[in-house]
Amino acid sequence: xxxxxxxxHPDITxxxxxxxxxxxxxxxxKPGSVIxxxxxxxxxxxxxxxxLIDYISQGLNLSSSDVFxxxxxxxxxxxxxxxxxxxxxCMGTACYVKGIKEAIDRTCNTYQIKEGGTSEDRRxxxxxxxxxxxxxxxxxAVVDQDIYGSISSSNILEILERYE
Amino acid sequence: xxxxxxxxxLCGGTGCHSTGTPAVREALEKEIEQQGLSEEVQVVETxxxxxxxxxxxxxxxxxxxxxxxxDPKDIxxxxxxxxxxxxxxxxFFYKEPDSKETIPGMNDIPFFAHQQLRVMRNKGLIxxxxxDDYIARxxxxxxxxxxxxxxxxQIVEEVKTSQIRGRGGAGFPTGIKxxxxxxxxxxxxxxxxxxxxxxxxxxxxRSILEADxxxxxxxxxxxxxxxxxxxxxxxxxxxxxxxxxxLNIAITQAKEYGLLGKDILGTGFDFEIEIYExxxxxxxxxETALMRSIEGKRGMPRPRPPFPAHKGLWEKPTILNNxxxxxxxxxxxxxxxxxYASVGTETSKGTKxxxxxxxxxxxxxxxxxxxxxxxxxxYDIGGGIPKKKKFKAVQLGGPSGGCIPExxxxxxxxYEEITKVGAIMGSGGMIVMDENTCMVDMARFFMDxxxxxxxxxxxxxxxxxxxxxQILEKICDGKGEPSDLESLDKLSAIIxxxxxxxxxxTAPNPVLSTLRYFRDEYEAxxxxxxxxxxxxxxxxxxxxDPELCTKCGACFRHCPTEAVxxxxxxxxxxxxxxCIKCMTCFEKCKFGSIF
Ligand SMILES: Cc1cc2nc3c(=O)[nH]c(=O)nc-3n(C[C@H](O)[C@H](O)[C@H](O)COP(=O)(O)O)c2cc1C
Ligand code: FES
Numbered sequence: 135x136x137x138x139x140x141x142x143h144p145d146i147t148x149x150x151x152x153x154x155x156x157x158x159x160x161x162x163x164k165p166g167s168v169i170x171x172x173x174x175x176x177x178x179x180x181x182x183x184x185x186l187i188d189y190i191s192q193g194l195n196l197s198s199s200d201v202f203x204x205x206x207x208x209x210x211x212x213x214x215x216x217x218x219x220x221x222x223x224c225m226g227t228a229c230y231v232k233g234i235k236e237a238i239d240r241t242c243n244t245y246q247i248k249e250g251g252t253s254e255d256r257r258x259x260x261x262x263x264x265x266x267x268x269x270x271x272x273x274x275a276v277v278d279q280d281i282y283g284s285i286s287s288s289n290i291l292e293i294l295e296r297y298e
Numbered sequence: 299x300x301x302x303x304x305x306x307x308l309c310g311g312t313g314c315h316s317t318g319t320p321a322v323r324e325a326l327e328k329e330i331e332q333q334g335l336s337e338e339v340q341v342v343e344t345x346x347x348x349x350x351x352x353x354x355x356x357x358x359x360x361x362x363x364x365x366x367x368x369d370p371k372d373i374x375x376x377x378x379x380x381x382x383x384x385x386x387x388x389x390f391f392y393k394e395p396d397s398k399e400t401i402p403g404m405n406d407i408p409f410f411a412h413q414q415l416r417v418m419r420n421k422g423l424i425x426x427x428x429x430d431d432y433i434a435r436x437x438x439x440x441x442x443x444x445x446x447x448x449x450x451x452q453i454v455e456e457v458k459t460s461q462i463r464g465r466g467g468a469g470f471p472t473g474i475k476x477x478x479x480x481x482x483x484x485x486x487x488x489x490x491x492x493x494x495x496x497x498x499x500x501x502x503x504r505s506i507l508e509a510d511x512x513x514x515x516x517x518x519x520x521x522x523x524x525x526x527x528x529x530x531x532x533x534x535x536x537x538x539x540x541x542x543x544x545l546n547i548a549i550t551q552a553k554e555y556g557l558l559g560k561d562i563l564g565t566g567f568d569f570e571i572e573i574y575e576x577x578x579x580x581x582x583x584x585e586t587a588l589m590r591s592i593e594g595k596r597g598m599p600r601p602r603p604p605f606p607a608h609k610g611l612w613e614k615p616t617i618l619n620n621x622x623x624x625x626x627x628x629x630x631x632x633x634x635x636x637x638y639a640s641v642g643t644e645t646s647k648g649t650k651x652x653x654x655x656x657x658x659x660x661x662x663x664x665x666x667x668x669x670x671x672x673x674x675x676x677y678d679i680g681g682g683i684p685k686k687k688k689f690k691a692v693q694l695g696g697p698s699g700g701c702i703p704e705x706x707x708x709x710x711x712x713y714e715e716i717t718k719v720g721a722i723m724g725s726g727g728m729i730v731m732d733e734n735t736c737m738v739d740m741a742r743f744f745m746d747x748x749x750x751x752x753x754x755x756x757x758x759x760x761x762x763x764x765x766x767x768q769i770l771e772k773i774c775d776g777k778g779e780p781s782d783l784e785s786l787d788k789l790s791a792i793i794x795x796x797x798x799x800x801x802x803x804t805a806p807n808p809v810l811s812t813l814r815y816f817r818d819e820y821e822a823x824x825x826x827x828x829x830x831x832x833x834x835x836x837x838x839x840x841x842x843d844p845e846l847c848t849k850c851g852a853c854f855r856h857c858p859t860e861a862v863x864x865x866x867x868x869x870x871x872x873x874x875x876x877c878i879k880c881m882t883c884f885e886k887c888k889f890g891s892i893f
Contacts, residue, residue, distance in 0.1 A: 269661065
């Protein structure tokens, strides 16, 4: 659809570039749309490589540092590729009081992941989030789209083993 | 066609959803079909009912019978007994935890009986995705009245009469905020709704949005009319996909009905609403930061004045209100400000929604009149502390709040009274902690949160909170020194004095309130290198007390690293070489024999 030159990047396919161009074109004239564009581009690529940030800033006619500044401010955006499955563990108060720390430690130990990191084989990424708003089920973890309540250091591994 | 005689209001809130609503719904629909009841019995999926602790829950209307902990495999029996033969099934009634007595009627269950529903009046009673359901319960009547019969001045006056204060935390009188903005000169103004709900342990706004999204939309229309704005934004947390989806549906339906868009209800007034998704930054709940974020910038606060009512979003006069505040507005307009103010205390009127969680039986969402005591909320509505444990503290107000101990439990829910005992009303998170919670660790937890979320613009907050965290970590690690307590006090005072925005100004509160009420725990950590609640791993020996050990082997079976040595009828021993201090044995030991 476009004749623009796309930078080379191993994680971004031609189809993805097409979607990225569409997003930029749809938002170019809207003030304050950079967060929306970053979000949608991240949804397409799964993270934000430097080349993509540069490309977005040209498209929106902003400086790269402006766009990078915004992207680095919000915890939603990631500059590194994520694993096949995303584990979000809740570090909200209710979940903390009910003992999520032990479940997190167990996960980190077993899969050799750090909070905010990805396991070597890119099977899991682990993210600590602030209150998923499901405190009634505390402690809570979300794996991809599935929400699990009452997790503990003993049942978390059983749950995670279901995700290859 | 037969008339629908029974409606099954099945809770589709986040809590029940993940404990099994989809499967229960499928089973219900299948069974109703098979029994040939499809035309008489209808399943409606509602927003959060509030009683998340016993989900999935269902209310049978019009009988008012409440079923809890539903399991798909029991549904055929339930449908046959109740809806075919007319015999309600006792097995799924609510049971009192102590007396084991069953209570069939929802309004007789203590959890519901003490509540007074205003904001949440529609919860569990309407399908949030159907605008007609909302209208059938007087929805949009307030907006119609405001637009057709009232002048903007009268709207502001009515809200002032109600004396409602902002429910987002600070408790600023809403009517006065609106008055400032309405008097601000300018043709372009904005109405914003704060649905960022950043406080951990708080899910009130989420539930309101999921259960009754039209109430918020209606509140925004009225606010827009009051200050003459034509554009509104709802700043919503990205972690709340269901709430965002329901808001989108609500906005689309309101447009179709001519309640949003051009020439609303033929009054010539235009107003539209856009949803803006946040991107995960706690500080964006602060008003000036939120506006920056909508402008597509880094969400950093700026000093006030100028106040947003004069210079807000894109430098135009703007009002920002919390979800709960806005959801109250339609009824204030419809029933009058003095109706609203008839409930509550001298300075705090109306009702407040709380999200009760932590170490408590009845985890869930509740709405109570202002002035009710914390004790009533925790013991009568919340049902008290499970596992016969002792109450230690209740945490109010999120990371900027404080912990209230036993001796102040008779404090009424009131902005001023709660501040007096060292916490804040906050947005409504209420987290109960039992004796097994370490208060130093709790302070560390909150400081970790704040330090992480500090935007970095002002030095006291950026550096000060990091320093506070380091000291707290040191104490939890068993390396605390006597001078640390003094440093905590002093540093807290400086941050409170000099930070730029609400985040920093309140950041030391968790430290100050725990120091005030639980100084002995700090001292035990520092002087005796002991954690009284047995939560700080570094201060635990990981040894077994032979006096208390019942030789049950639970620790042995659960230890992930085979560090526990145990044989039948023998006392367990922990091999410190293999132990990774994961705390699993602590959790599993019911007798507190590991120390
Ligand atoms: C750090 C910080 C975080 C905040 N987070 C929220 C929030 O998540 N939700 C909210 O409604 N208000 C939040 N507030 C309060 C808002 O700044 C603002 O006072 C409120 O939204 C105004 O609405 P109200 O008057 O209806 O309460 C926060 C304030 C600060 C300082
Ligand atoms: S604190 Fe974990 S869901 Fe709220």
